[in-house]
Amino acid sequence: MASNAPVNADDVSTIGQRWYVLFIMMLVYTISIADRYVLSTLLGPISKELNLSDIGAASLGIPLALFYVLMGIPLSWLCDRSNRRTLLAACVAGWSLMTALTGYTRGYYDLLLARIGVGVGEAGGTPACNSIIADYFPADRRSMAMTIFALGAPIGAWLGSDLAGYVSKLYGWRAAFLVLGVPGIILAIIIMVTIKEPTRGRLDAVVEDKAPSVMETLRFLWSQKAAVHAMMGAGLSAFWGWGLMWFTPLFLQRTYGMDEGAAGGLLGEIYLVGGIGASLVTAYVVARPSFTDPRKISNLLAVVTAVATIPSFLAYWTYDLGVAKLMWWIFIPAIYFYIGPAMALCQNLAAPKMRGMAIAISLIIANLLNLIVAPAIVGGLSDFFAGSQPAGAESLRLAQLILAPSGLWAAWHYWRASKYIIEDQKRAVGYV
Template identity: 35%
Template sequence: MSQIPQIPVSKGYRRYVLILLTFVYALNFIDRQILVILQESIKTDMDLSDSQLGLLTGFAFAIFYVSVGIPIARWADIGNRRNIVALAVAVWSGMTALSGLTQNYAQLLLARIGVGVGEAGGSPPAHSIISDYYPPEERGRALSFYSTGVYLGILLGFLVGGWVNQEYGWRMAFFVVGLPGIAIALLVRFTIQEPLRGQADGLEQQQPSTFKETLATLWRLRSFRFFSIAAGLTAFTSYGVGNFLPSFLIRSHEFTPMQVGVSLSLIVGIGGAIGTYLGGYLADKLGTHDKRWYLWISAIMCLLGVPLSLIACFADNIVVVLAMFFFSTLFGACYLGPTIAITHGLVSPGMRAMASALLFFILNLVGLGLGPLFVGVVSDALSPTLGSESLRYAIAITACVGVLASICFTISAQRLLADSSKGRLPEDNQPSLKPA
């Protein structure tokens, strides 16, 4: 293959692309998580159980999100990634606004499935674009900065959703957060330049890999197997605990919807954003000479978050409760950027969107799909004996899964160096994952 000409890109434009894609990701999570802050109002209005809420906020969304994500990622590896992101934003934003018109549980469930289908086209192509704008030594921080969109979205979703819900009702909240996405979709389409695949790595033009080739490559990597499971277990605790935090604060600490919105926007939004960027920053710094730090950082932070979550569940002082949830969220968010970065480091540029989709398939199916559903089912099962306190114990049980996630990250780190020569296609000029 001949060397391709590089598209000249200024640092300022790279930052613009990263910031815009991060805002798109924030919008993704505003539209995804707005239901969480509204769920108590919806539960009362539609007479739902915790199991139905868990299905609505988790599994029903996740199963379509991860399933549709695979073919869209294949499309992103062979097509124009910018256009895919723009189309995805328009679809999920429209379906979010449509959620405000639903009249029963079945209609709302279908609308949320539509949001999941749209959001499946967001992250894999965005990950691939960012990895073609930022070289390997900056990629962990860039992808972590992008991943802060998760918590920026949660911050805005909780803050705006809590206020609009209290003042105008839950239906209006869906309209307020959904409709602006159409304008953002146009901004992506007409201001982001599609980068050449592999340009940030100084590689020759890469032919897109097939789904079978990408799957076979990742399956050979025992480190990927373990850190993808670890990421799924971490997300299991994050989504399981996070999606029921509003209900927990309302039921166990008598918060109003507005108090929940303000408190969780600061705790989850700011704490999660700091943790997400901190994880990438530490991984890039410590991983300069040994890439296993990308996984060790994740293991350490996951383990630290477990006791903090347990204290938050059982403390009586609300200041202690909120402080412990802040730091457990911070530590629990550190894994995301390093995990994506190490995935992209193990595969060729032509596999990156699909590799992200497969990673997110596991992460979201285990985490988003099963986490909230598990909490809801356990809460309903404990309700006959514990009453309104059943949710407290369901959240505490879920938080303990972080120990298992930490173990899986540690096992993965032990296998990373052996796998670094297996994943990429043979290229003499590709950077090694081995320590210097």
């Protein structure tokens, strides 16, 4: 790797081009999150129709996560070496088609196969988006850009909760998958027609002759202590936050007697308003000149995550729906707060031609923890606490309470990352 002076973003793209690309990438992330959330929202009617236990319901998340992990490395390897625009369009079209086809499934194994298809497609989506955004926004603006990109998470969660619950209540759960699948196919066409592939690493001072191998990337990232802690912090944030939210629609249905429409509507409002609000506040904060110091961003993530762990516990401890809603209004926005800054930390701690792979590794950790490990822990504990009886509200409550304190573990990793991040970022991109 060689070092040059960093390139001014205005020399290679207009502000309109940068923000258009960022908007399209945000829409991709929106559809990705919506296509994941729809299954969680509809666990109630799906479990009822398929006669599933809580651990059986948890297993529905495994195909997506498992094939996301299996395909994450090869697709991110391809992302670092090929036309990212074309790869992204193909992935979006693929997972959207499989989401729509989920509406035609007629049994447990059909549904698992469809979710495998969604997982394969999504494995190439976010790494390509991250890598493209990094070539439109310089290092000191990536936290802001990635936070705008992360707006897709609350919007997608709202679509996968509120809209999916509404459609399911009116037309059945299969119709919800059809409604959420078709827009992604249209977006894939828009990407192919309107987005141009940027020159890789054009805004960084570090220049690489060729893309490193998987092992070279792993060795480099492992040598970056800040990258290891940032990835673990992000992964454990997903384990804590999204792990709790996986069973929350079912928790609401069991504890407070709601149907999937009412539960999805309650959570969807918080996702949309609270999640977008948290993301916009994050974008404002990290865009301030004082937050060009990456240590401040890492420490901010640590403080917010640690503080939000308290309401994440109280939401499942209380028997009062009003108190629970208030706790979710504090806790849920916090699990959107970390996404953009954590992705930006990962981008800035990886060299330009290994960014797709770096994001893929980070997402593999996160998805293993929040789509396989966390649901398995909660579902397994819920069935265990229920004993010989079918799992119910109290068994699920206890299982959620055991998971909730893990937010403190994530906060510790963000704090540790701040101790090494200055030196490690200089090594990766050539400047801070």
